[in-house]
Amino acid sequence: MIVPAFNxxxxxxxxxxxxxxxxxxxxxxxxxxxxxxxxxGDVARALGVTVVRPPANTGSKAxxxxxxxxxxxxxxxxxxxxxxxxxxxxxxxxxxxxGQPRVAAACGFVLxxxxxxxxxxxxxxxxxxxxxxxxxxxxxxxxxxxxSGCFSMYRTTxxxxxxxxxxxxxxxxMDLTWNxxxxxxxxxxxPEAVCYPIEPRTFRLMxxxxxRWSHGFVQNVKLHWRDLLxxxxxxxxxxxxxxxATVAAAVYLVAxxxxxxxxxxxxxxxxxVIDAPAVLxxxxxxxxxxxxxxxxxxxxxxxxxxxxxxxxxxxxxVCAELLLGRPLRHYKKGH
Amino acid sequence: MNAGLPGTGIGGIFYLASALVMPFxxxxxxxxxxxxxxxxxxxxxxxITGGILGAMWVTGWLLGLALATARPIGTAGAAxxxxxxxxxxSIALAFGTLAAVLAGVELLRLWVHRGRRSASHIxxxxxxxxxxxxxxxxxxxxxxxxLAVIAAPVSLAQSPRRPxxxxxxxxxxxxxxxxxxxxxxxxxxxxxAADPENSHATYxxxxxxxxxxxxxxxxxxxxxxxxxxxxxYMAVADALSRAGRYAEALRSYDAALRLAPGEPEAVAxxxxxxxxARAAAPAVTPLVSGSRDSDGNTxxxxxxxxxxxxRGPLRLGVEASHDRVxxxxxTAGLAQLALRAAWRPSRLASVEGALGGTRxxxxxxxxxxxxxxxxxxxxxxxxxxxxxxxxxxxxxxxxASPLLVNNRVLRTExxxxxxxxxxxxxxxxxxxxxxLLRDTADLNHRTALxxxxxxxxxxxxxxxxxxxxxxxSHASTAGYFAPRLAQVVEAGxxxxxxxxxxxxxxxxxxxxxxxxxxxxxxxxxxxxALRWYSLITAPLAPGxxxxxxxxxxxxxxxxxxxxxxxxxxxxxxxxxxRWAL
Numbered sequence: 017m018i019v020p021a022f023n024x025x026x027x028x029x030x031x032x033x034x035x036x037x038x039x040x041x042x043x044x045x046x047x048x049x050x051x052x053x054x055x056x057g058d059v060a061r062a063l064g065v066t067v068v069r070p071p072a073n074t075g076s077k078a079x080x081x082x083x084x085x086x087x088x089x090x091x092x093x094x095x096x097x098x099x100x101x102x103x104x105x106x107x108x109x110x111x112x113x114x115g116q117p118r119v120a121a122a123c124g125f126v127l128x129x130x131x132x133x134x135x136x137x138x139x140x141x142x143x144x145x146x147x148x149x150x151x152x153x154x155x156x157x158x159x160x161x162x163x164s165g166c167f168s169m170y171r172t173t174x175x176x177x178x179x180x181x182x183x184x185x186x187x188x189x190m191d192l193t194w195n196x197x198x199x200x201x202x203x204x205x206x207p208e209a210v211c212y213p214i215e216p217r218t219f220r221l222m223x224x225x226x227x228r229w230s231h232g233f234v235q236n237v238k239l240h241w242r243d244l245l246x247x248x249x250x251x252x253x254x255x256x257x258x259x260x261a262t263v264a265a266a267v268y269l270v271a272x273x274x275x276x277x278x279x280x281x282x283x284x285x286x287x288x289v290i291d292a293p294a295v296l297x298x299x300x301x302x303x304x305x306x307x308x309x310x311x312x313x314x315x316x317x318x319x320x321x322x323x324x325x326x327x328x329x330x331x332x333x334v335c336a337e338l339l340l341g342r343p344l345r346h347y348k349k350g351h
Numbered sequence: 352m353n354a355g356l357p358g359t360g361i362g363g364i365f366y367l368a369s370a371l372v373m374p375f376x377x378x379x380x381x382x383x384x385x386x387x388x389x390x391x392x393x394x395x396x397x398x399i400t401g402g403i404l405g406a407m408w409v410t411g412w413l414l415g416l417a418l419a420t421a422r423p424i425g426t427a428g429a430a431x432x433x434x435x436x437x438x439x440x441s442i443a444l445a446f447g448t449l450a451a452v453l454a455g456v457e458l459l460r461l462w463v464h465r466g467r468r469s470a471s472h473i474x475x476x477x478x479x480x481x482x483x484x485x486x487x488x489x490x491x492x493x494x495x496x497x498l499a500v501i502a503a504p505v506s507l508a509q510s511p512r513r514p515x516x517x518x519x520x521x522x523x524x525x526x527x528x529x530x531x532x533x534x535x536x537x538x539x540x541x542x543x544a545a546d547p548e549n550s551h552a553t554y555x556x557x558x559x560x561x562x563x564x565x566x567x568x569x570x571x572x573x574x575x576x577x578x579x580x581x582x583x584y585m586a587v588a589d590a591l592s593r594a595g596r597y598a599e600a601l602r603s604y605d606a607a608l609r610l611a612p613g614e615p616e617a618v619a620x621x622x623x624x625x626x627x628a629r630a631a632a633p634a635v636t637p638l639v640s641g642s643r644d645s646d647g648n649t650x651x652x653x654x655x656x657x658x659x660x661x662r663g664p665l666r667l668g669v670e671a672s673h674d675r676v677x678x679x680x681x682t683a684g685l686a687q688l689a690l691r692a693a694w695r696p697s698r699l700a701s702v703e704g705a706l707g708g709t710r711x712x713x714x715x716x717x718x719x720x721x722x723x724x725x726x727x728x729x730x731x732x733x734x735x736x737x738x739x740x741x742x743x744x745x746x747x748x749x750x751a752s753p754l755l756v757n758n759r760v761l762r763t764e765x766x767x768x769x770x771x772x773x774x775x776x777x778x779x780x781x782x783x784x785x786x787l788l789r790d791t792a793d794l795n796h797r798t799a800l801x802x803x804x805x806x807x808x809x810x811x812x813x814x815x816x817x818x819x820x821x822x823x824s825h826a827s828t829a830g831y832f833a834p835r836l837a838q839v840v841e842a843g844x845x846x847x848x849x850x851x852x853x854x855x856x857x858x859x860x861x862x863x864x865x866x867x868x869x870x871x872x873x874x875x876x877x878x879x880a881l882r883w884y885s886l887i888t889a890p891l892a893p894g895x896x897x898x899x900x901x902x903x904x905x906x907x908x909x910x911x912x913x914x915x916x917x918x919x920x921x922x923x924x925x926x927x928x929r930w931a932l
Contacts, residue, residue: 148399149396149399150362150366152392152395152396153366153369153370153373153396155392156369156373156388156389156392156393157369242463245456245459245460245463245464245529246460246464246525246528247529248529248530248531251456251460252365252453252456253365255452255453255456256361256365256449256452256453257362259361259448259452260361264361264362286414290410290414291363291407291410292410293406293407293409293410294363294403294406296406297399297402297403297406298399298402298403301398301399301402
């Protein structure tokens with residue numbers, strides 16, 4: 017089990033404890049102290065796990081994870097972010113997915129660890145929506161779009177064949193997932209395996225994360241589009257996501273206000289929330305299973321704010337990466 | 352991370368449509384015999400989809416009402432209520448956009464993955480190169496859009512005609528790359544209809560119809576078209592071996608090796624089919640056996656079997672034997688002839704059976720009678736170490752003594768064994784048997800129940816504790832011992848040793864105690880019950896082996912054989928030689 021960590025002293029202990037409390041306990045927990053300056057390595061060492069440290073900061077999560085891959089001696093490798101805690105049975109729930117030899121990776125249901133600020137609330141609803149509806153449909157068609165980077169399990173031999181995680185894009189999890197599909201492997205989504213990452217609390221942190229995600233998505237589409245065309249269903253899912261990130265975002269940010277001005281009707285602005293009842297259905301279905309209906313209802317308005325901000329970042333990323341030829345290369349942590 | 356903007360744009364419509372397709376896909380897969388998905392997921396997602404559609408409908412209706420009070424919605428919808436216009440326009444726009452995007456992706460795919468690739472490429476599928484510049488790739492996309500715009504009116508103006516062969520080939524290759532097998536097969540077939548000598552399409556179509564005997568003919572056709580390609584011969588060999596024609600597969604591998612000496616896949620493939628080629632070859636197995644029990648009954652059997660060449664999972668054969676049974680005073684005879692078949696559809700399931708007749712030669716009158724006899728056995732194992740079910744039905748003549756033969760005692764039996772592995776080493780077995788014993792004057796009923804706890808010390812050694820109980824409905828004077836009740840408690844051991852050269856030794860022994868209650872009486876004292884069975888197989892050459900079976904029993908009521916008296920000892924030996932032709 018690999019836990020990449022750079023200056024995560026505040027959260028890595030919770031992560032390690034949640035791993036040590038698993039019903040299916042990992043054989044070895046390897047924390048990659050990516051040359052932290054806040055004593056992350058010491059915290060991890062005190063909890064009795066293996067700590068490895070590269071000679072210099074690897075510059076990205078992908079670099080830190082790939083550095084640790086050489087120390088893995090098990091047939092399955094789990095990558096968990098240092099700010100993520102797992103439900104006690106998460107690993108146990110994920111393991112059966114590897115009963116089929118073609119399965120190279122599996123991921124679980126993601127929910128924010130803390131749901132307090134408006135951004136955390138927005139992300140909470142976004143995850144409830146996406147993991148209750150979109151991802152489950154993707155799983156049914158055998159093509160989850162991404163094996164989430166915050167918690168995924170991989171078959172080690174295949175991971176090594178892929179040379180670990182690549183830092184050529186800012187979304188190493190998406191890059192690896194799509195590479196696996198192109199190599200003919202399967203990826204699974206197991207909704208019962210739940211993990212809880214810490215989500216950005218403030219707008220600044222959220223902005224950093226959204227910038228990384230949006231650029232990472234566009235970079236991956238740019239890099240993989242040709243090969244993705246050979247992967248059924250995934251090609252449609254990616255095309256639709258790309259369309260929404262570009263055209264739909266433009267309509268959302270430009271066309272709706274322009275139309276409201278043109279028609280001099282504030283009713284048009286209802287377009288921003290017109291799908292609220294439809295969004296509520298999967299959100300409440302997911303929240304009901306977790307007995308969090310009240311929290312979900314209270315968080316729904318934040319989702320629409322986050323979605324608007326999200327649209328801005330995706331549109332900017334598309335312009336920068338594809339039209340202006342200014343790719344983002346520097347990996348910045350989102351919190 | 353999430354891609355796109357959940358809930359917005361055509362993403363939501365795409366997943367709604369995907370969820371709506373799920374039940375139809377499930378039904379289609381079920382009808383086609385494909386593995387079906389999880390209906391729980393399907394119904395769950397359908398429920399969510401239904402909720403979303405309902406929410407959308409209500410939203411559109413409410414919004415229409417609100418807008419109707421604010422201002423009219425244009426002239427186009429003047430005849431319709433505003434809610435309907437909104438719903439119609441938004442649904443048409445959303446689905447139209449989604450359809451356009453998806454169609455665009457498919458067009459792009461056809462264009463990008465067009466072109467013909469040789470059969471040698473088929474075997475070396477590598478991820479497409481990323482090295483082409485992004486600028487070049489996007490230029491192609493733009494060109495495609497321009498071409499599509501220009502070509503559309505032209506195509507519409509033209510009369511419908513069949514697409515040229517290269518279009519079929521491009522479509523086929525794209526479908527192949529996308530693993531859309533039925534589409535690829537249809538397109539390759541179209542290519543072959545236009546160009547019957549297209550070796551690439553022939554090879555690919557053969558690959559796509561692997562489970563069909565037609566695949567073999569296509570691979571053979573490919574070999575005719577490309578006689579210098581060793582991979583063609585290897586594909587033929589592979590198809591032949593799948594069809595169970597191992598000897599021909601061997602010859603094809605030899606042909607491949609002549610063209611590509613030392614080719615690892617051909618060497619490995621040849622090695623793989625060599626043993627089954629000998630095992631599947633026609634074989635004869637002469638057999639001689641004899642037995643003697645404590646009542647002075649002696650049997651002598653001369654017989655054998657012949658197996659035809661195995662055809663895939665099916666193997667047919669014939670077996671015959673002649674037995675002489677004597678008690679020192681009189682002698683009876685039996686002649687058996689049966690056709691037999693064995694079907695092994697998978698590694699974990701098998702069915703075998705034999706159907707024929709047995710001619711009984713009575714010792715007292717010298718008359719003969721022919722009775723139909725047969726057996727069928729089905730075995731299924733869930734996985735290598737999973738639950739096992741073994742069901743057998745048999746109709747046979749009891750021929751342990753001349754008296755039994757003279758009385759024409761026939762046993763029709765149904766038995767079942769279920770083995771449940773509790774852990775990798777601990778197994779529980781339950782046995783149940785019910786049999787009708789019919790003779791010239793009487794009909795008796797025998798039931799047996801048993802339980803076994805077995806511990807595997809290693810894959811080759813097993814220890815067990817067993818309890819069995821046997822009951823008859825009434826006593827018999829036909830020549831077999833039929834107590835009211837027999838109980839057996841036994842410790843057993845099974846050992847199997849195999850050497851790298853193919854020698855096999857299997858020993859199944861049991862030692863315990865049993866007691867018997869005759870009709871009208873209480874169970875008697877416990878007495879010993881011993882049994883021994885051993886099998887030695889000596890390989891002589893590939894496909895040829897000598898086999899010796901030795902069996903002994905010292906008990907009042909045997910579980911398998913028919914004991915002729917209340918105190919009974921028995922020993923037998925059988926020697927057979929399997930000779931693959």
